[in-house]
Amino acid sequence: METNKPLTPDRIMGMISAFQASGVLKGAIELGLFTALGKERKSADQLAEEIKASPKGTRIMCDFLSVHGMLEKVDDHYQSAPDAALFLDRNSPAYFGSVGQLMATKDIFTPFMDVASLVRKGGTTLQGQGTVEANYPMWVQFARDMVPMMMPAAGFISELVCKDLDAATPLKVLDLAAGHGVFGIEIAKRHPGAEIVAQDWAPVLDVATENAQKAGVHDRHQRIEGSAFDVDLGDGYDVVLLTNFLHHFDAQTCTDLLKRIHASLNDGGRVVTVEFVPNADRVSPPFESCFSMIMLATTASGDAYTFAELEKMFTDAGFNQNELIRKEGLPQSIVVSKK
Amino acid sequence: METNKPLTPDRIMGMISAFQASGVLKGAIELGLFTALGKERKSADQLAEEIKASPKGTRIMCDFLSVHGMLEKVDDHYQSAPDAALFLDRNSPAYFGSVGQLMATKDIFTPFMDVASLVRKGGTTLQGQGTVEANYPMWVQFARDMVPMMMPAAGFISELVCKDLDAATPLKVLDLAAGHGVFGIEIAKRHPGAEIVAQDWAPVLDVATENAQKAGVHDRHQRIEGSAFDVDLGDGYDVVLLTNFLHHFDAQTCTDLLKRIHASLNDGGRVVTVEFVPNADRVSPPFESCFSMIMLATTASGDAYTFAELEKMFTDAGFNQNELIRKEGLPQSIVVSKK
Numbered sequence: 001m002e003t004n005k006p007l008t009p010d011r012i013m014g015m016i017s018a019f020q021a022s023g024v025l026k027g028a029i030e031l032g033l034f035t036a037l038g039k040e041r042k043s044a045d046q047l048a049e050e051i052k053a054s055p056k057g058t059r060i061m062c063d064f065l066s067v068h069g070m071l072e073k074v075d076d077h078y079q080s081a082p083d084a085a086l087f088l089d090r091n092s093p094a095y096f097g098s099v100g101q102l103m104a105t106k107d108i109f110t111p112f113m114d115v116a117s118l119v120r121k122g123g124t125t126l127q128g129q130g131t132v133e134a135n136y137p138m139w140v141q142f143a144r145d146m147v148p149m150m151m152p153a154a155g156f157i158s159e160l161v162c163k164d165l166d167a168a169t170p171l172k173v174l175d176l177a178a179g180h181g182v183f184g185i186e187i188a189k190r191h192p193g194a195e196i197v198a199q200d201w202a203p204v205l206d207v208a209t210e211n212a213q214k215a216g217v218h219d220r221h222q223r224i225e226g227s228a229f230d231v232d233l234g235d236g237y238d239v240v241l242l243t244n245f246l247h248h249f250d251a252q253t254c255t256d257l258l259k260r261i262h263a264s265l266n267d268g269g270r271v272v273t274v275e276f277v278p279n280a281d282r283v284s285p286p287f288e289s290c291f292s293m294i295m296l297a298t299t300a301s302g303d304a305y306t307f308a309e310l311e312k313m314f315t316d317a318g319f320n321q322n323e324l325i326r327k328e329g330l331p332q333s334i335v336v337s338k339k
Numbered sequence: 340m341e342t343n344k345p346l347t348p349d350r351i352m353g354m355i356s357a358f359q360a361s362g363v364l365k366g367a368i369e370l371g372l373f374t375a376l377g378k379e380r381k382s383a384d385q386l387a388e389e390i391k392a393s394p395k396g397t398r399i400m401c402d403f404l405s406v407h408g409m410l411e412k413v414d415d416h417y418q419s420a421p422d423a424a425l426f427l428d429r430n431s432p433a434y435f436g437s438v439g440q441l442m443a444t445k446d447i448f449t450p451f452m453d454v455a456s457l458v459r460k461g462g463t464t465l466q467g468q469g470t471v472e473a474n475y476p477m478w479v480q481f482a483r484d485m486v487p488m489m490m491p492a493a494g495f496i497s498e499l500v501c502k503d504l505d506a507a508t509p510l511k512v513l514d515l516a517a518g519h520g521v522f523g524i525e526i527a528k529r530h531p532g533a534e535i536v537a538q539d540w541a542p543v544l545d546v547a548t549e550n551a552q553k554a555g556v557h558d559r560h561q562r563i564e565g566s567a568f569d570v571d572l573g574d575g576y577d578v579v580l581l582t583n584f585l586h587h588f589d590a591q592t593c594t595d596l597l598k599r600i601h602a603s604l605n606d607g608g609r610v611v612t613v614e615f616v617p618n619a620d621r622v623s624p625p626f627e628s629c630f631s632m633i634m635l636a637t638t639a640s641g642d643a644y645t646f647a648e649l650e651k652m653f654t655d656a657g658f659n660q661n662e663l664i665r666k667e668g669l670p671q672s673i674v675v676s677k678k
Contacts, residue, residue: 027454054461114367
């Protein structure tokens with residue numbers, strides 16, 4: 001900060017009001033504003049008719065989005081900014097709007113209205129265990145909508161797991177808390193010898209099964225319904241996929257789960273963990289470091305774990321080799337642990 | 340936007356997640372984090388004890404604020420950024436935290452969780468008329484906490500109204516929807532001949548009366564309790580202060596109110612209106628233009644009006660001269676209208 005300029009509260013006011021931009025962008029996606037615009041220029045009145053909303057509300061929303069650079073306004077007509085046109089128009093192959101909706105879903109937005117209570121308590125103000133309660137409804141939507149965000153990591157991991165394998169080599173894979181299932185499905189698509197066993201709550205697993213059918217790998221995609229902590233996970237696995245799961249729980253719960261996973265693996269088998277992993281300073285990289293706040297807001301005891309913390313959990317569970325892989329362009333890191 | 344760089348969804352994801360920063364900063368102010376820090380460096384554990392919160396929650400909040408530049412983290416110790424130390428420490432004379440709290444108060448935060456419904460409806464999803472329902476409780480807090488944000492405009496207006504007046508010249512001032520009352524009180528402080536009549540709901544007016552007592556001008560500070568639309572406003576006024584009020588209502592309601600005000604004024608009397616006034620393009624200046632979104636979210640029919648729109652209301656109500664004053668550094672504009 002320059003010292004010769006007088007300090008103003010502008011930065012503080014901007015940050016404290018930033019929720020407005022989140023809400024407006026989320027609302028615009030939900031209303032299909034960017035889809036209605038496509039690559040055209042339209043007036044607020046035209047748009048209001050197409051998105052079935054009030055002219056006044058549409059005008060105010062569009063002006064707000066113009067100020068925030070998501071639209072461009074020329075002579076009372078609005079046009080999507082290039083990134084908004086690419087990622088927020090449902091007709092675009094790069095559509096990312098579903099992810100946007102989820103990032104600001106009510107289950108996450110609500111606890112952020114009262115962060116003081118979260119910080120006092122040290123955990124979510126949602127009921128019980130928060131979003132990790134059995135059959136918490138949000139996860140079905142997550143499974144449906146998070147796919148675009150997970151595809152880059154899923155592609156990278158399938159390459160990592162399948163490289164140097166002959167097509168016929170059998171590979172038994174447990175996809176734990178599979179959700180959408182794309183991590184296992186990408187492996188099945190790449191490696192004909194792969195058999196995927198996907199575990200999750202039944203309603204979520206239905207999304208994975210649907211995705212496996214669409215990908216044409218459902219004959220090699222089995223199901224285990226129930227909680228990862230209670231259900232019989234089977235055994236004989238070469239690979240266990242543990243993607244976006246550990247951050248929901250405290251270290252002891254994670255370690256206990258890793259022991260169950262260890263028991264289900266063949267000797268020499270691997271766990272591939274996908275996590276947001278902050279550096280030891282916990283303030284870099286930015287997204288990974290801030291992710292712990294989402295866990296504080298939505299779970300009773302979750303966190304974003306450093307590599308040292310993850311390593312300790314795996315070591316305590318009997319694994320003897322852990323490698324951290326950070327890949328440019330992937331929001332998450334990958335930890336490969338060997339039995 | 341540079342065309343040779345591939346587009347990423349980063350800007351969209353940043354905007355849609357921005358509510359987290361609002362929530363965390365608001366929570367930190369509420370917990371007194373910046374007050375506990377003062378100008379020192381403290382660890383999360385120390386801070387947790389001082390702000391009576393969990394060590395884990397405190398650590399996560401402080402790391403989040405460090406990533407967002409409100410704290411600086413060195414060796415597991417946190418320090419307030421210069422602007423945070425100046426404006427968010429209760430012991431600082433420039434404390435602005437109360438305003439910050441209000442900008443993200445639940446009554447505003449909540450409707451922004453469902454902007455799609457606001458835009459469909461063209462008005463607030465809060466009950467009834469939203470925040471302009473009779474005796475809406477938020478306004479007492481507003482009256483208490485908005486003072487630091489209003490002082491620069493109040494100072495400017497008192498100068499504007501009182502210049503060229505002899506100390507003994509009588510000046511009868513109606514402070515409509517007075518709230519904290521500081522617009523009238525600043526005039527009373529500057530001009531010994533001023534008599535202020537402050538109107539608002541009784542519980543809000545109590546704050547104005549309290550402030551008038553603190554300022555030592557309570558003997559020239561009278562009260563009219565009730566709604567600006569129904570109550571007898573009296574007459575013989577030289578100046579009517581109409582600050583931050585019109586934006587809550589539709590144009591017709593504003594015009595009707597202005598007729599009542601017109602009738603209460605002496606010939607040659609002035610209305611001094613304080614408003615967020617967007618330019619005719621409605622996307623500049625940014626804050627003023629975005630303000631209409633807050634009105635959409637919290638009122639049934641409010642808006643941020645351009646000068647042309649305000650001019651029309653005043654002309655329709657019988658005023659024959661309107662001047663727009665924009666002053667560098669003031670978030671609001673001032674319109675002076677003559678009878």
